[in-house]
Amino acid sequence: MKNIIVHNSIRYATISFAGEEDNFYLLSIKDCKGKLMFNQAVVPENKHTTVFAPIMDVSPGIYSLIIRSAKAIKATKIFLGKTIRRKNRPQ
Incomplete structure (x- = not known):
């Protein structure tokens, strides 16, 4: 698996990666204490x-993806949580 990209939105995190066709993948997201937050087979x-x-x-913070x-395990840290856009600051 290569090129892991994570995008946050208000309701979902979009996780994209390049892998081999017809291969079985298990995606897991855990918090800093190891609690399983998300688990899906693909x-x-x-x-x-x-x-x-x-x-x-999910509380905003750093999580493990x-x-x-069958061939490899890839782990990386990601930020999850609601992201807020700031309004223009007064000058």
């Missing part, structure tokens, strides 16, 4: 796979 139909993880009830396959 069998990609093409090389680019996208998974939507609900984050409505773990992607497992």
Whole structure:
């Protein structure tokens, strides 16, 4: 698996990665204490796979994203949580 990209929105985190077709992947998100927040099995139909993880009830913070396959385990730290856009600051 390569090129892991994570985008936050208010309700979902979009996790995209390049993997092998017809391979089995298990995506897990854990908090800093190791509590499992999200777990989903994926069998990609093409090389680019996208998974939507609900984050409505997730506190903003750093989480571990773990992607497992029969051949490898990839772990990385990601930021999850509601993101707020600031209005223009008065000058």
